[in-house]
Amino acid sequence: xxxxxxxxxxxxxxxxxxxxxxxxxxxxxxxxxxxxxxxxxxxxxxxxxxxxxxxxxxxxxxxxxxxxxxxxxxxxxxxxxxxxxxxxxxxxxxxxxxxxxxxxxxxxxxxxxxxxxxxxxxxxxxxxxxxxxxxxxxxxxxxxxxxxxxxxxxxxxxxxxxxxxxxxxxxxxxxxxxxxxxxxxxxxxxxxxxxxxxxxxxxxxxxxxxxxxxxxxxxxxxxxxxxxxxxxxxxxxxxxxxxxxxxxxxxxxxxxxxxxxxxxxxxxxxxxxxxxxxxxxxxxxxxxxxxxxxxxxxxxxxxxxxxxxxxxxxxxxxxxxxxxxxxxxxxxxxxxxxxxxxxxxxxxxxxxxxxxxxxxxxxxxxxxxxxxxxxxxxxxxxxxxxxxxxxxxxxxxxxxxxxxxxxxxxxxxxxxxxxxxxxxxxxxxxxxx
Ligand code: PMP
Numbered sequence: 001x002x003x004x005x006x007x008x009x010x011x012x013x014x015x016x017x018x019x020x021x022x023x024x025x026x027x028x029x030x031x032x033x034x035x036x037x038x039x040x041x042x043x044x045x046x047x048x049x050x051x052x053x054x055x056x057x058x059x060x061x062x063x064x065x066x067x068x069x070x071x072x073x074x075x076x077x078x079x080x081x082x083x084x085x086x087x088x089x090x091x092x093x094x095x096x097x098x099x100x101x102x103x104x105x106x107x108x109x110x111x112x113x114x115x116x117x118x119x120x121x122x123x124x125x126x127x128x129x130x131x132x133x134x135x136x137x138x139x140x141x142x143x144x145x146x147x148x149x150x151x152x153x154x155x156x157x158x159x160x161x162x163x164x165x166x167x168x169x170x171x172x173x174x175x176x177x178x179x180x181x182x183x184x185x186x187x188x189x190x191x192x193x194x195x196x197x198x199x200x201x202x203x204x205x206x207x208x209x210x211x212x213x214x215x216x217x218x219x220x221x222x223x224x225x226x227x228x229x230x231x232x233x234x235x236x237x238x239x240x241x242x243x244x245x246x247x248x249x250x251x252x253x254x255x256x257x258x259x260x261x262x263x264x265x266x267x268x269x270x271x272x273x274x275x276x277x278x279x280x281x282x283x284x285x286x287x288x289x290x291x292x293x294x295x296x297x298x299x300x301x302x303x304x305x306x307x308x309x310x311x312x313x314x315x316x317x318x319x320x321x322x323x324x325x326x327x328x329x330x331x332x333x334x335x336x337x338x339x340x341x342x343x344x345x346x347x348x349x350x351x352x353x354x355x356x357x358x359x360x361x362x363x364x365x366x367x368x369x370x371x372x373x374x375x376x377x378x379x380x381x382x383x384x385x386x387x388x389x390x391x392x393x394x395x396x397x398x399x400x401x402x403x404x405x406x407x408x409x410x411x412x413x414x415x416x417x418x419x420x421x422x423x424x425x426x427x428x429x430x431x432x433x
Contacts, residue, residue, distance in 0.1 A: 015042035015419030030369035033424035038415035079297035086300035088216035104226035104241035111251030115169020157198035171200035177209025183347030238292025257285035325429030
């Protein structure tokens with residue numbers, strides 16, 4: 001299958017939906033400014049073209065004897081290799097195609113060895129915060145600097161060693177690479193070093209990091225990494241969990257069914273004996289999402305060809321434009337855990353004094369054709385900490401807003417990336433002003 005032609009990288013990468021016009025309540029229409037990349041980035045045109053190029057060769061995968069089945073199987077397994085390389089995995093790592101980051105972390109949670117203790121900062125996205133069983137989790141307080149994050153983890157793991165809990169089972173640290181609320185980068189390499197120094201393992205939630213920065217499993221020295229295709233400029237429906245094979249091989253299959261099982265036979269007592277695969281197939285039961293895997297690989301190729309140096313530099317220019325524009329509006333408060341100078345990706349949340357965040361976001365859409373998000377961004381404890389609202393009582397997703405003069409109960413988030421033209425962020429800044 002021919003690869004689609006690579007695109008011009010001096011400006012935004014072409015994405016789906018870039019020419020869509022939307023009506024304005026004030027009359028007329030305007031091209032839609034998609035500034036909600038942190039929720040789902042528009043798929044790259046290049047990825048869509050690659051999928052279209054594959055479409056005529058569409059065939060069943062695995063075990064199909066026909067030519068197109070063999071081709072589809074090759075494309076699926078090549079996609080696994082491409083993504084493995086994109087993540088710079090170790091030679092003996094496993095890469096499992098899942099539905100999303102949420103699915104990947106739930107898979108890992110289901111594969112934890114007995115007695116495994118999990119350490120997770122309360123500031124995590126719910127996908128990293130919630131898959132673990134209550135009895136096994138230690139929630140760590142929100143740090144206010146990256147150094148404090150490292151110190152907090154160090155203290156928690158040292159306490160585990162001191163109390164002799166180490167003897168009861170292994171430990172896992174789960175941490176995000178870039179916050180979906182503040183966009184701030186977390187000190188992943190340092191946290192991994194602390195985890196390993198205490199004999200713990202670490203899984204990186206790269207849902208917001210991978211679309212913006214190269215992620216090297218070996219360089220960061222993380223044990224697993226999880227991300228979602230739909231945030232990495234591929235269509236919805238596919239994700240990845242990659243990393244150490246041992247726990248995955250030892251665990252029960254995430255889903256039981258065909259593809260995961262090597263041998264199934266009736267027993268004389270009436271039951272069945274099952275021998276499960278110990279490859280990635282063990283956790284990929286059922287017919288796989290070949291298009292999903294193929295499109296993630298296409299996105300990895302497109303980003304690698306565009307070059308992360310170029311992408312990061314362009315995105316930094318967009319971040320600077322938004323930050324400088326918001327700084328000129330005295331009523332705007334940008335939410336930050338690590339402070340103004342912290343390195344970040346193109347994800348910025350803020351509140352506007354005297355404004356209901358939901359109304360503000362609705363006005364950006366209706367009056368300017370700008371799509372942002374309002375709410376608590378599936379990171380309720382973090383957003384409440386940043387807003388200074390009472391953790392016990394305030395702020396559900398979609399809950400009524402604070403009355404005028406009261407503290408905001410939710411926030412507005414603007415997020416962008418490789419497909420964002422300057423005009424979109426300039427329109428946004430102008431609209432806020
Ligand atoms: N982790 C982070 C940091 C995220 O931002 C998100 C999505 N907002 C997820 C996990 C979950 O991703 P998905 O919805 O694709 O499972």
